Amino acid sequence: MTNDKLNAQSIASGEISVEEISDTQLEQALKGAYESMDPSAEQEERMLEALLAAQAQAELQAEDEAEGASQQVEAQEPDEKKQAARNRARSFRKWRVALPLAACLVLVAVVFGVANAPSPSQVESPAPSQVSQPTSSTTDNKDAGVSTDGLIEITTDEPLGMAASTSEEYEYAATDSAYEADAYYIEDIDFNTEEYSAIKETGFISTKANPLSTVSADVDTASYCNLRRMINDGYSVSDLPSGAVRIEEMLNYFNYDYKAPTGSDLFSIQAQAAQCPWNPDSQLLVLGFATAPESQAASKGSNLVFLIDVSGSMNSSDKLDLLQDSFATLLESLGPNDRVSIVTYASGEEIVLEGAHGDDERTIIKAIYKLHANGSTNGEAGLKQAYEVAERNFIEGGVNRIIMASDGDLNVGISSESDLYDFVDGKRETGIYLSVLGFGSGNYKDNKMETLADHGNGSYHYIDSIEEAERVLKEKLTANLIPFADDVKVQVEFNPAQVKAYRLIGYENRELADEDFRNDAVDAGDVGPNAQFTVAYEVVLADSAQKIEEPELKYGSAPQAYENASSDWLTCSMRYHAFDGDEMREQQLAVDASTVAAQPDADWNLAAAVIEFGMLARDSEYAGTSNEDGILDLLAAAPANDQTDSFRKLVVNALD
Amino acid sequence: MEAKKNIQRQDGGPVQNNPGDIAGIFSRHVKTVYRLCYSYLASPHDAEDATQAVFMKLVAKPRTFEDAEHEKAWLLVVAANYCKDVLKSAERARAAEMPPDVADPSAKSEPNDVLEAVLALPPLYKDCVYLYYYEGYKADEIAKMTETPPSTIRNRLRDARALLKTALEGE
Numbered sequence A: 001m002t003n004d005k006l007n008a009q010s011i012a013s014g015e016i017s018v019e020e021i022s023d024t025q026l027e028q029a030l031k032g033a034y035e036s037m038d039p040s041a042e043q044e045e046r047m048l049e050a051l052l053a054a055q056a057q058a059e060l061q062a063e064d065e066a067e068g069a070s071q072q073v074e075a076q077e078p079d080e081k082k083q084a085a086r087n088r089a090r091s092f093r094k095w096r097v098a099l100p101l102a103a104c105l106v107l108v109a110v111v112f113g114v115a116n117a118p119s120p121s122q123v124e125s126p127a128p129s130q131v132s133q134p135t136s137s138t139t140d141n142k143d144a145g146v147s148t149d150g151l152i153e154i155t156t157d158e159p160l161g162m163a164a165s166t167s168e169e170y171e172y173a174a175t176d177s178a179y180e181a182d183a184y185y186i187e188d189i190d191f192n193t194e195e196y197s198a199i200k201e202t203g204f205i206s207t208k209a210n211p212l213s214t215v216s217a218d219v220d221t222a223s224y225c226n227l228r229r230m231i232n233d234g235y236s237v238s239d240l241p242s243g244a245v246r247i248e249e250m251l252n253y254f255n256y257d258y259k260a261p262t263g264s265d266l267f268s269i270q271a272q273a274a275q276c277p278w279n280p281d282s283q284l285l286v287l288g289f290a291t292a293p294e295s296q297a298a299s300k301g302s303n304l305v306f307l308i309d310v311s312g313s314m315n316s317s318d319k320l321d322l323l324q325d326s327f328a329t330l331l332e333s334l335g336p337n338d339r340v341s342i343v344t345y346a347s348g349e350e351i352v353l354e355g356a357h358g359d360d361e362r363t364i365i366k367a368i369y370k371l372h373a374n375g376s377t378n379g380e381a382g383l384k385q386a387y388e389v390a391e392r393n394f395i396e397g398g399v400n401r402i403i404m405a406s407d408g409d410l411n412v413g414i415s416s417e418s419d420l421y422d423f424v425d426g427k428r429e430t431g432i433y434l435s436v437l438g439f440g441s442g443n444y445k446d447n448k449m450e451t452l453a454d455h456g457n458g459s460y461h462y463i464d465s466i467e468e469a470e471r472v473l474k475e476k477l478t479a480n481l482i483p484f485a486d487d488v489k490v491q492v493e494f495n496p497a498q499v500k501a502y503r504l505i506g507y508e509n510r511e512l513a514d515e516d517f518r519n520d521a522v523d524a525g526d527v528g529p530n531a532q533f534t535v536a537y538e539v540v541l542a543d544s545a546q547k548i549e550e551p552e553l554k555y556g557s558a559p560q561a562y563e564n565a566s567s568d569w570l571t572c573s574m575r576y577h578a579f580d581g582d583e584m585r586e587q588q589l590a591v592d593a594s595t596v597a598a599q600p601d602a603d604w605n606l607a608a609a610v611i612e613f614g615m616l617a618r619d620s621e622y623a624g625t626s627n628e629d630g631i632l633d634l635l636a637a638a639p640a641n642d643q644t645d646s647f648r649k650l651v652v653n654a655l656d
Numbered sequence B: 001m002e003a004k005k006n007i008q009r010q011d012g013g014p015v016q017n018n019p020g021d022i023a024g025i026f027s028r029h030v031k032t033v034y035r036l037c038y039s040y041l042a043s044p045h046d047a048e049d050a051t052q053a054v055f056m057k058l059v060a061k062p063r064t065f066e067d068a069e070h071e072k073a074w075l076l077v078v079a080a081n082y083c084k085d086v087l088k089s090a091e092r093a094r095a096a097e098m099p100p101d102v103a104d105p106s107a108k109s110e111p112n113d114v115l116e117a118v119l120a121l122p123p124l125y126k127d128c129v130y131l132y133y134y135e136g137y138k139a140d141e142i143a144k145m146t147e148t149p150p151s152t153i154r155n156r157l158r159d160a161r162a163l164l165k166t167a168l169e170g171e
Helices: A008-012 A023-035 A041-071 A080-115 A120-124 A181-185 A222-232 A247-253 A320-332 A361-370 A379-392 A417-428 A446-455 A466-481 A602-617 A628-636 A642-655 B002-008 B022-041 B044-060 B068-088 B090-095 B113-120 B123-134 B139-146 B150-169
Strands: A142-146 A151-156 A167-169 A171-174 A195-197 A212-216 A267-275 A283-291 A302-309 A339-345 A349-357 A399-406 A433-439 A460-463 A485-494 A499-505 A525-527 A532-541 A568-578 A583-592
Touching: A023 B022, A023 B113, A023 B123, A023 B150, A041 B022, A041 B044, A195 A446, A212 A499, A222 A247, A222 A446, A222 A460, A222 A642, A247 A532, A247 A602, A267 A568, A267 A583, A267 A602, A283 A485, A283 A568, A283 A602, A302 A379, A320 A361, A320 A433, A320 A460, A320 A466, A339 A361, A339 A379, A349 A361, A349 A379, A379 A399, A379 A417, A417 A433, A417 A446, A433 A446, A446 A460, A460 A466, A485 A499, A485 A532, A532 A568, A532 A602, A602 A628, A602 A642, A628 A642, B022 B044, B022 B068, B022 B123, B044 B068, B068 B123, B068 B139, B113 B150, B123 B139, B123 B150, B139 B150
Parallel strands: A302 A339, A302 A399, A399 A433, A433 A460
Antiparallel strands: A142 A151, A151 A171, A167 A195, A212 A485, A267 A283, A283 A532, A339 A349, A485 A525, A485 A568, A499 A532, A568 A583
16 A cells, blocks of 8 residues: 655655555645645734624624614514624625725726717717716716725716616725725625616607507516615615616516406406606506416426525525525415426536425425525526426426526526527427526626526516515416416507607516517517506607607608597507417407596506606606605505505605 | 534524634634635635635624534535635636736745645535545545535545546656
């Protein structure tokens, strides 16, 4: 065994020149090498000092929280503990990433400076919002400054007019001194690497220029929950990244009293219009779409593959713990025909459970509680594995779906993001769909999550509390689990004789080209049974005082369009692929002045309130007279229930 | 060594405040954690950051341990995971394009081949090599700590041994 040609000393000194090394020699050599790595006394001292300082700070903070909690017992929901844990986690994350970020910061500032140099595209694009900016010399959209604490701050107020930027990142970071003990006291730094895609509002469109408005159905609800989380974390309306506000998802979060469809129609369509609360010259038209509460599809069973991110970043009370706690809810709605698999991914991917029967609660719950978070995030490998498992357990004619739970921080590594999306796109053809559940804060990647769900034909929800997890897993997700109608498209044709212009509210990233409405190769949203979605328009009638930019057409436009005798405002058409008959179906509803109500119903008031709040949250240039009192007035006429109450609290919380 | 089983559910166990003890925990394990971090990150500066981040987790979320062995095992697992995260992150990838800062006054001995061979190991092997060869854990214990099948750990150790030997013999 031992090789006498060598002794440990010569190995430790690095002089190894023989063919064979014994295990013992290797062990000794390794020990020597590891010992040479020891930290210096100076380093040890420095680290200890920082730890003690941080501990003192944490204790102070805990005291503050305890005090604060006792002062507002009734005002807050019973998750103060969670909140405290979240705050601690946040302050820790701040510390952990402050240093590398500070290093990147100068670079970032330089890049932004370049990106902000006036460009022709910027001049042409309409300024989407009127943010009053502090006077700043070279940067229109951003304000960079160095505060007295040694903090460099870059905030992105409105990235919308920027041709160069497609994703919004807002970052705060500390300078180099951050990793020294004293900088840890600076509690106000809100370090954050969350990412949102920029949203460009559509604005008013003249019916003369384009009488058609086409969108894909959207049953996502993530944006509302994510905003709620941020507001509960202490963000005020002006701090919210505008890219995080998607008004259609806010509207779809709420349940409306829409009627059930009749006959062979899969959807009911309802319309109600009334004087727009924030614009005296327009009408607010709310179109509601609803599917039947029950479905016939479930009998063949569901093949559900849960793809769960167990990377280190998921190790938090508002992420993996929350997911585990909420899992039992989902199992209630599953039966013996259903198959449940669990695939986890972190540095590596692993099949934790495959093809368990839906009624085998014990096995499933045991598997889910065995998970714990560590490692990095190789999302791509996890996705591939999940698709393989889903294919192996494929239920012909049933539901085949992957449900991905993540904070979206896919440091994919191997391939680019677009490759990931292409991969998901390709897999959609196999009949396996992908839904996404978003968790957590701090490094949340909203943009990636939404894009993934869109490509996978799935819905996207954000989970900020156990209540929301239950709501999504039980109501929303099972509703959207069963393919019922997919490629659901909505096209509204306005009658130029009655309507001068219209503005689609929200749905900015869901708009389709008008000619794609009947092009069945073009993918659109997927809607399950027991689902609702809402599309709202601000409609400027022909006799309105509002001035609308109209195109100057040299050859004029078809005169009959302006002189038709129809009193219709518009016709709303839906087109979708119905699973029950495996065919494309269309439905239509003509809307005229009779939909205008002097006293609009409760659903309309709720929708109007949500839109006003959304516009304030994203600092929309079309917000008009929207304000807190207006929203509260609308909510007074909204359905009196828990969801309205909690929204009212949120509004007050955010706008006060 | 039995106590290591308890790391299975890191967040499920009783979590208590044990104020004041951070200094004790730190002095007991700083070298253990630092060496592991260094072996991953190959830079005294990064190792210091990582070590501090690992102990900072205890400050941010205090927890109780069965005994010193459990405490150590927890720290080692957290440190390994933290370092893997650091290595994967994009910042690291960018920084890696810059020349590595090898020259460092805090490194006590001259850089030698064994050290270089250890630092050159793929990250996958680094924790098991350190835990096995320096800390004296058995393959089965490492498997439990890292929640990896024992056969995988044994394979990794075998591969790592072969890599190290090749590197050293090749000199």
